[in-house]
Amino acid sequence: MDHFDYRRGAMHVEQVPLAEIADAVGTPVYVYSTATLTRHVGVFRAALDKLKDPLVAFAVKANPNAAVLATLAGLGLGADVVSGGELLRALAAGIPANRIVFSGVGKTEEEMRLALDKGIYQFNLESQPEAEMLSQVALSMGRIAPVAYRINPDVDAGTHAKISTGKSENKFGIPYADAVAAYDRAAQLAGLDVQGVAVHIGSQLTDLAPLEAAFEKVGALIEVLRDHGHVIRTADLGGGLGVPYDPSQPVPPSPADYGAMVTRVTADWDVRLLFEPGRVIVGNAGALVSRVVRVKQGATQPFVIVDAAMNDLLRPSLYDAWHNIRAVKATEKRVTASVVGPVCESGDTFATNRDMEEVEPGDLVAFMTAGAYGATMANTYNSRALTPEVLVSGGKWAVVRARSPIETLIAGDSIPDWVKA
Ligand code: LLP
Numbered sequence: 001m002d003h004f005d006y007r008r009g010a011m012h013v014e015q016v017p018l019a020e021i022a023d024a025v026g027t028p029v030y031v032y033s034t035a036t037l038t039r040h041v042g043v044f045r046a047a048l049d050k051l052k053d054p055l056v057a058f059a060v061k062a063n064p065n066a067a068v069l070a071t072l073a074g075l076g077l078g079a080d081v082v083s084g085g086e087l088l089r090a091l092a093a094g095i096p097a098n099r100i101v102f103s104g105v106g107k108t109e110e111e112m113r114l115a116l117d118k119g120i121y122q123f124n125l126e127s128q129p130e131a132e133m134l135s136q137v138a139l140s141m142g143r144i145a146p147v148a149y150r151i152n153p154d155v156d157a158g159t160h161a162k163i164s165t166g167k168s169e170n171k172f173g174i175p176y177a178d179a180v181a182a183y184d185r186a187a188q189l190a191g192l193d194v195q196g197v198a199v200h201i202g203s204q205l206t207d208l209a210p211l212e213a214a215f216e217k218v219g220a221l222i223e224v225l226r227d228h229g230h231v232i233r234t235a236d237l238g239g240g241l242g243v244p245y246d247p248s249q250p251v252p253p254s255p256a257d258y259g260a261m262v263t264r265v266t267a268d269w270d271v272r273l274l275f276e277p278g279r280v281i282v283g284n285a286g287a288l289v290s291r292v293v294r295v296k297q298g299a300t301q302p303f304v305i306v307d308a309a310m311n312d313l314l315r316p317s318l319y320d321a322w323h324n325i326r327a328v329k330a331t332e333k334r335v336t337a338s339v340v341g342p343v344c345e346s347g348d349t350f351a352t353n354r355d356m357e358e359v360e361p362g363d364l365v366a367f368m369t370a371g372a373y374g375a376t377m378a379n380t381y382n383s384r385a386l387t388p389e390v391l392v393s394g395g396k397w398a399v400v401r402a403r404s405p406i407e408t409l410i411a412g413d414s415i416p417d418w419v420k421a
Contacts, residue, residue, distance in 0.1 A: 002284040003033040004368065011328045011366055015395040018289050018328050022364050025388055025399060028290040028308035030375045032063075032400075034071055034393035036285035041075045044277060047259025051266075055121070055274045057101045059239050060086040062278030062372040063286070067391045067400035069093030072281070078121070080239070080276035084111040091118060101236060101274060103150070103200070105130075105171055112137045116145060122274070124150045124198040124236060126173055128182055135191030147186070148196035148236055151179055151221060153214040157202030157240065160319045166201025166214055173199070179221055183230050194230060196271065197222060200238025203279060206252040208261050211240065215265045222269055236274035237262060243283040245369050246322045255280060279372040286371020288313050288387070289328065292363045293342065301353060302337040306365060309341025310348040311381040313367055313374055317347040325350065327357035328364035339365070343382045375401070380409055 003014045011018050013033050021031055041056075048054045057078035060069065064086060069079070070093040078099025079090035090100055100120040102111075105127070112134050115123065125131050125147050138145040152173030155166045165172045174182050186194050201214045215237060222232050242252035266273060290308035297303075315321035325339055335358040339351040350367065359365055378387045388403040 003035045006330045009330045013392045016392050022289050028312050030389040032286045032391050040281045044255045047255040050263045059276045059278030063282040064089050084114050116143045123147045126150050131186050135189035138191035144193045146193050148198040150198040153217040155210050155214045157210045159202045159204050164202040196234030198236035204242040205240045206242040208253045235271045239276040239278050241280040283369050283372040288367040288370040292359050294361045304337045304339045309343040311379050312387045314377045316350050324368040326366045327359050331357050333358040
């Protein structure tokens, strides 16, 4: 559920008409709803209410905007970070270091040093060389790094190949069969305190079965590791729960279904459970609002050309992702059209032959469910300014990232004298 609704013939976010924001800030613009964020955190938390002291660490990569992170920090969430930059953002937004988990296959020595210095809760290690490097870095600083190994359970998450992470051919985690040997070796490394196990098999999962299969494997591994004398105090179950994008498709499992499954499967693990949800917290809390530049009659269908492009919302061109596209001004009229951006690539297509509400040049459209992996994946391709972001709460709204003027982009480059000469 979200707080984007039609009232008096126009889409509102909470109490604010989207058109008011678009007129004031310009388009394209990302708009986020605080009430939706708050609701999603509450629903996710409630789903875990039978667990003892779970740590919900928001996957910062899904939406790293400072105002969004500060909102989530205020609701008590921790952070799952995958770079030094994300770590600094999470801390700056007020997320305490003891609620931060550091994931990722390529942590550098510098990033390890930063995270150790800040005193994060856990490093999720993804290889033996990484374990050895972290141990050395920690010892050089007189610290002990709290770690878990991310296990690759070789489970097919049944999602898009580019966001599937738990198959043996994926780069993530250590092979399940190598896990015991890896823990045995890590126990010998003086700079590490091995405290847990981690798993994450992919994103936009619409079926709980692969998650359950992966968690069963983690549970079995915890027993084997304990038999080998390892102390396992935490289990990080990652993120991945899908959200509804297409209203004509079956609704993905709810956080309540997910929580019930987790509670059942982990009943006798005797660990603190960690979660890294991203999309399910922020996905439906955001929309990308764009204006129709013109409508062009193609050979086979009309093209609705909007002022947002693949650089603003990359998901459709990268993953063939489906986003609902709504006319901001309510209308009963429908049309079958393709919705495209101005970028010079055929891949700059948001929808093909889409049955949608009819729109005219100058009208606003809203790309729904764009709060996760939207603005954060935006770029400046075709020398387009980075998309601004707005946060709404009730009847108030504020720009939480300004549109970067194109002059700033140009000024970022420099021309060496020998080119000028
Ligand atoms: N934990 C780890 C280790 C991850 O790699 C990810 C996402 C998450 C948690 C959060 O997953 P979520 O709950 O959001 O599914 N850009 C793609 C999604 C990439 C996901 C990468 N990892 C998209 O737009 O669909």
